[in-house]
Amino acid sequence: MASFDHARSTAASSPALPARTVPLQEALGCVLAEPLRAQLDVPHVATSAMDGWALAAPLPVPDAEDPCWRARSQGAEGPSTLLAPLAAGEAVGVVTGSPVPEGTVSVLRSEHARLDAGRLSLAQQTPDLEPGRNIRPVAAEAAAGDLLLDSGEELSAAGTAAAAVAGYDALRVVPRPRVRLILTGSEVITSGLPGPGQVRDVFGLALPSMLHEAGAQLESMHRIDDDPAELRRLLDLEPAAEPAPDLIITTGGTAASRADTLRPVLTELEAEILVSHVDMRPGHPALFARIPADQRPAEQQPAEQRPADQRHTYVLGLPGNPLAGFAALTVLGLPLIAALAARSQAEPLWAQAAAEISGAARRGRGGVRLVPARLGVGDEEPLVHPLEHAQAHMMRGLAQAEVLVVVPAEGLAVGDQVECLKVPGRSDRSSQPPQGGPPKRRS
């Protein structure tokens, strides 16, 4: 039996996956393995910042108070139109994003211009004659080679968009760990009202989005009976026709009954057990192991394989009891995925107990209790309000919870400071109404 802290730190200290070059759309949420530098000047040509007129120097007219230009009859149809150079005293219509023609001094926005029989003049006083006005200069955002994001940074959605602007089609990143999900249980059904001997599945709906949020990529999901042969077929990675998953997550079958198949199959496969049972409730039968990802000789393995010392597939066994399974995912799965993906580990969240919460010692046991709770506003730290319906086989408390409180064996008194783990798959926005209710609308 591993202590809670040891189990967590074992998962969190797993080595990161080797870097790979992946298409831009797959790089979202990944950690950059090399600096992101602009591959060209951004913008790479000078463009107009307004719909209006690219102006050369105005025509010489006797009355200097009233400059005017010869308007070219054909202007830009859109930002893809390339315009011929401007002659002296000429103006040509442009749109926002148009490359400005050679000879442009500034761009006059359309609402400040007056066009009369091919003659363009000013409709009002305007700053738009100042040289360079309303022109986006070359390299204003970045010169070719400029550092946009450094190695080690996590690529946000906006980050992938910036990489596209900077000319990339693919990026070198620490990839998302590929996860094979195996849901066991002959009693598990996926729709309708369960009869006796049946339960509705809790994991197949929730785990994919939790895993994606945590930084993993779901490779495949399988539902199997409590059948050791089926489980073995999905866990046995040899011979690997395709790249082995980085992580296999199973649900159910972690205990020791006749129907529980995970441990015997892992023993058959000579898996290395890293954590077997964790001193926490719920979730104590959780299991963490690794098996060689590819046992073929190195020369027979696909070219893009990992170095010999990292050829492992990790196995995370989540207990079948619903709250126990999600608790084990939170405690072991999220730190493991962050470590494999080279993401930073979640910052610990501290809060104060708003109520007394009993610990495992009350029942004559050691270890921590994980209690679903909601967060409220406190003087200095958030307050945690424990929820009911929080036994290992239940979902009701977790459905309302923002966090799992890590309750030490001796329990918590009101005001005690305690670590909380964010419930995966929940946004940070609290759904509690602001104090005093929603703001009143002025009539």
Ligand SMILES: Nc1nc2c(c(=O)[nH]1)N[C@H]1C(S)=C(S)[C@@H](COP(=O)(O)OP(=O)(O)OC[C@H]3O[C@@H](n4cnc5c(N)ncnc54)[C@H](O)[C@@H]3O)O[C@H]1N2
């Ligand atoms: N004699 C003992 N019995 C049990 C022990 C023990 O130490 N000795 N530990 C208990 C604890 S604690 C837990 S947690 C569970 C672990 O169970 P398993 O991981 O082996 O899971 P199963 O037996 O397959 O299922 C347990 C429970 O969960 C339900 N389940 C399974 N999959 C799903 C699913 N996809 N959706 C909804 N519910 C699911 C299943 O029907 C069972 O009710 O073992 C205790 N027993």
Ligand code: MOO
């Ligand atoms: O560990 Mo079990 O998870 O208490 O139900």
